[in-house]
Amino acid sequence: MRRYLGFMKEAQCGCGALRVQVEGEREAVVACNCTDCRRRSGSAFGMGVYFQRSAVKFIGEAREYTRPTDSGNTFSTFFCPTCGTSLYWWGSRDPSRVGVAPGCFEASEQFPPDRSVYDVNKQDWVSFGDVPGFERGRDGPRTR
Numbered sequence: 124m125r126r127y128l129g130f131m132k133e134a135q136c137g138c139g140a141l142r143v144q145v146e147g148e149r150e151a152v153v154a155c156n157c158t159d160c161r162r163r164s165g166s167a168f169g170m171g172v173y174f175q176r177s178a179v180k181f182i183g184e185a186r187e188y189t190r191p192t193d194s195g196n197t198f199s200t201f202f203c204p205t206c207g208t209s210l211y212w213w214g215s216r217d218p219s220r221v222g223v224a225p226g227c228f229e230a231s232e233q234f235p236p237d238r239s240v241y242d243v244n245k246q247d248w249v250s251f252g253d254v255p256g257f258e259r260g261r262d263g264p265r266t267r
């Protein structure tokens with residue numbers, strides 16, 4: 124698998140008021156086909172690149188939307204109050220990790236997915252090639 128070294132370390136919302144700067148390597152890039160990620164992103168699936176939260180600096184004012192999850196935890200999305208871009212998020216199950224929207228980095232092509240999840244909801248035209256896939260979470264059955 125291709126690995127990108129020296130990736131651009133800053134991501135920003137559409138208007139630039141909300142930004143993050145990351146230190147260290149990403150832990151994973153995940154494409155999620157679940158209904159909530161579809162709605163959050165407004166696309167066929169949502170993508171997130173995950174870092175240790177302690178390695179991420181948050182700059183600018185964010186608004187927070189928190190929703191319950193299927194597993195009884197909560198999931199919080201942080202978005203720019205001016206332009207509405209969802210820039211980062213975390214779940215109460217593991218709040219030490221933060222997901223950042225890969226498309227908000229300058230070189231968004233540096234983050235191809237390491238796995239896809241909730242493939243039960245995947246639209247037929249979407250293909251992730253030979254990237255590992257899971258029916259739901261990565262603790263459960265594989266689809267690829």
Ligand SMILES: [Zn+2]
Pocket residue numbers: 136137138139140141203204205206207208
């Ligand atoms: Zn903005």
Ligand SMILES: [Zn+2]
Pocket residue numbers: 155156157158159160161169241
């Ligand atoms: Zn999802």
